[in-house]
Amino acid sequence: MxxxxxxxxxxxxxxxxxxxxxxxxxxxxxxxxxxxxxxxxxxxxxxxxxxxxxxxxxxxxxxxxxxxxxxxxxxxxxxxxxxxxxxxxxxxxxxxxxxxxxxxxxxxPVFDDQAAFQKDLLNMVAQINRKDDYTYVHSRNVMHYSVKLFTALKQLCPAQRLEDMVVSALFHDIGKCRVPDEILKKKEALTGPEYEQMKMHTVFGAELLTKYYPEGVTGLVLRHHERLDGSGYPFHLSGDEIPFGARILAVADSFDAMTTDRGYNKPMDALQAAQELAGEADKYDRRVTEKLLEMVRSGELKLEGK
Ligand SMILES: [Fe+2]
Ligand SMILES: [Fe+2]
Incomplete structure (x- = not known):
């Protein structure tokens, strides 16, 4: 009709x-x-x-x-x-x-943009999932911890967008898709050259995401393994050179790795891990680790499912 x-x-x-x-x-x-x-x-x-x-x-x-x-x-x-x-x-x-x-x-009009965005996001999550289960679960956990920490600390960095925080946390390790399986899944300690290849996941990740996301996302992915004392990678940045969002990612990332059973080290409980991170003020932003410790103690932040 x-x-x-x-x-x-x-x-x-x-x-x-x-x-x-x-x-x-x-x-x-x-x-x-x-x-x-x-x-x-x-x-x-x-x-x-x-x-x-x-x-x-x-x-x-x-x-x-x-x-x-x-x-x-x-x-x-x-x-x-x-x-x-x-x-x-x-x-x-x-x-x-x-x-x-x-x-x-x-x-x-939002339909086309939203649909394209959701599709890319889902495709990339599926890509990580196919590569290895650990990275998939880890990515989701890091996202949950990062969002919790960021929401609690937002006033310290009003310029940091929640959307960029969420996406960069979810995809921080997507570059591992380009790291060979024999390195990614190796149980023993990596050799020097293997470790160098593993470190490249930060650069690969930022490259992969450039097509879809702004610098606000790729910049955090690229820098999630940098540490305040310059001991991180890939650029050995230190202090103020590391954006606040990357500092949150670093804490959320390490916290999940420390509390997850990955077959070689016994996982810590949430409190142990938060205390250890708070003790490493040379590497991790004290404002972030102290907030983590406070949220673990109050029960506001609990370990995510594995
Ligand atoms: Fe990573
Ligand atoms: Fe990670």
Whole structure:
């Protein structure tokens, strides 16, 4: 019928027919888009300030549960609840408690960008997963710890964007895709040349990500093994040459490595690891390690699942 469009089951109105990785475009008129978004439990989702203060993003929770936790807000959204953002000041992180379906209405066109972004992200996560299980679980854990630490310390570095922190943490070791398996999975200590190759994962990672992400992301990936006293790699940067985001990554990365059973060293518990990192003020930013210790002690930060 002329002027009537519909979507049923998995089939879409011929006008649209668009479905990309969890995001479906249900209707569109001019800049207005109505979408359905499926988000799996634990996924990383955040709201970013719109380009114009007139843009509005509306979300209706159809199923599942979403929490929004910021300095000023602590709200949980269940089926039937909705929220919208307009003239948002800061990036806001959503915690997806259960697999969720949202109806998402945006007054600015977001579908193509969002869909492309999600697809790249998922492809890269799958790439790490195929390469080795450890790196995949490790990446997710480092992301969770980094976000927790960053959220608690954000006032120390207002210029650091949450979005860049999340993406760089999730992909900090993606360069390992280019390190040969016999080195990556070697149980014994690496030889000198092997270790040199392993160190290259920082450079490979930044190279791989350049196509998709800004310097704010690649710069952190490149520098996540630098240490304050200049003993890190690949550039032996020291002190102020290491951005705050990379310092957070360094702590989150080491914390996960120390508390995970990787077959050679007995894993530490969270408190032991946090104390040890706090004792290494020459290498790790004291503000970050002390926040970690405080959050472990208060139970605010717990070990992620392996
Ligand atoms: Fe690394
Ligand atoms: Fe790592």
């Amino acid at each position: 002329r002027g009537f469009y519909f979507n049923k089951g998995d089939s879409f109105s011929s006008e649209l027919g668009l479905s990309k990785d969890g995001l479906r475009l249900l209707a569109k008129q001019g800049n207005l888009e109505i979408m359905q978004q499926h988000i799996v439990k634990g996924a990383v989702v955040w709201l970013v300030p719109g380009e114009s203060q007139d843009d509005l993003d509306f979300f209706y929770v159809h199923s599942g549960r979403i929490d929004i936790i910021t300095d000023e807000l602590n709200e949980s959204f269940a089926p039937g609840d909705s929220f919208y953002v307009r003239d948002l000041k800061d990036e806001t992180f959503l915690k997806v408690r259960e697999d969720s379906d949202l109806v998402y209405v945006s007054t600015a």
